Amino acid sequence: MSARDEILGRVRTALQDAPDSPPPAWTYGAGAAVADVPALFAERVEDYRATVQRVGAGQVADAVTEALGSAGTVVVPDGLPSEWLPDGLETVVDDGSLGAGDLDRIDAVVTGSAVGIAVTGTIVLDHGPGQGRRALSLVPDLHVCVVREADLVADVPEAVARLQSSIDAGRPLTWISGPSATSDIELQRVEGVHGPRTLRVLLVSEGP
């Protein structure tokens, strides 16, 4: 008998006399009551020692310049809105040909995002247009991430509901809550182990 059939057989035998468990009584996708979602999002992201700057729709490029600081080489994904990039900024546009070693020699990456979660201070990338494949926002040491206020939700259930379509499309998801961190040495939190050690979030309002 194949391992598959044997395991499934064992499961069925084990469950022979098991009483049925009903589906959970939980209400899925419920909204949470948060008065000021953008303010809470900014506060919670900063709790992780990432920086958040709130900017108007017309100020993104300036804010990107500032967030990039002294970064010499910058990679951007295909599909990033051109108005987010400062004029004259030299960037490498990812065409899928950069290997991990190439990305390791790049200082910074600028991406968009799919969803922001206020209560947990989380940004979710679904790696669609403007967000790039996963390696792009992982290997460079500085991640400048643009989040639109329209993409913010209050809490995790609404976020999961919004992300269903990305999963249906077969896209991977990366949930990011602050920069990479460890507490493995005497539980002292250290930011920055393997992922980007610096995360700068630009929160863009609808208005100018």
Place this chain on the structure above:
Amino acid sequence: MSGTFVGMPAFPDAAREALADSQQRRNLHHATHTIRDKRARVVGEVGNWEELRVAGAEIKDRVLTHLDTYLEQLEESLTRAGATVHWARDAEEANRIVVELVRATGADEVVKVKSMATQEIELNDALEAAGIDAWETDLAELIVQLGHDLPSHILVPAIHRNRAEIREIFLREMGQVGTPAPDGLTSEPRELAEAARRHLREKFLRSRVAISGANFAVADSGTLVVVESEGNGRMCLTLPETLISVVGIEKVVPTLADLEVMLQLLPRSSTGERMNPYTSMWTGVTPGDGPQDVHVVLLDNGRTEALADELGRQALRCIRCSACLNVCPVYERVGGHSYGSVYPGPIGAVLNPLIRGTSTPVDKSLPYASSLCGACFDACPVRIQIPDLLVRLRTRVVDEKRGGIPSGEEIAMKGTAWMFAEAKRWERAQKGSELAGRALRRRDGLGRLPGPLSAWTDARDAPAPPEETFRSWWRRERGTDERA
């Protein structure tokens, strides 16, 4: 390269040794109390925590009572998404599958994301025997691996090492297996983390094969989920060409929506954060992004044994958050190694005998590694009735030795099972032994206990009871502590 738990002494012997190690006790005390406080704070923020716990338990119960259906659905979804599904009856079969898959790629090394399942099957030993280097990439696992040591906590496996010890291990070992630790390395956690970053980066950039576990597997989409902090998980899940994930069959959840419950319960219970730094989700193969050769090994290895146990089944709800460890007065005193398994603490005391059976001395003694104070149930995000399960397993340990005239030990155990079954009785008996402890305290151990316990102490040389029982200590310690 990694150590093994085979041949571990039974719990009382290992615990006695660990109790004598005061450095470990200090580390553990600091660690468990720090995480416990953080957890209480972030759990307190959630207005509907109890509803979430109930939902977590219900989701898992639903999956477990229809596990065959959900496993078939998961297999179908994964296959549709371009992954190859393998089934492993036991550790040996899982290891053989993984070794063959790695060999087929021609690689002689793999990078690994921390995974309880691969520790459980002792995959690193199997890879080593096949001439394949397995690099642990989680900082704590790296510390454990470089220190030729065993993990002692689900979440912070190196909780028993302090910064000075870690520095020594890095200086001594890193250079032997790759980028050495920098000269002048101090024991500052920031510098130690930086040394780990440099040491591991070359391995991430060149490795062609990664091995992971999964925290959850979504049946209707085939999506796997890895919850982590450092980014080593993202590195392993993204950069290599081949990804092999070893997933226990109890990790299934029906739909993506169920993750809204699990992703609220797990980080808050585990690290005491609102959300962990990184969670990765992937669905088979994504063209042009990440590994293009994706394998999933579905592992039984005794889980169906636990599933067959009407009461024990609920232990399979466990999402490995380690909250029960951090609140356990026994764990805090004896540490993880005493449990002789990768699953220590209260959940280990029930899970190990359930999935491995109760035939070895360590598995026989594990159901007794608890004072049944109930703190583990209160902390558990999926409401596993750990104290009830322990009592039930104690009875099983005794019942299994049927045939012939019962030994004095068996009778004493029956008596103990009866005593443990009722909190009041246990408290009374402990109170008795607390007083005895004051009167009879000797250096190394207590002689005969009175009454039915005498046969037990004859056989076991019970350690002298502390002057305060766990229960009275717990009450005193937790006078102001919330039970949340």
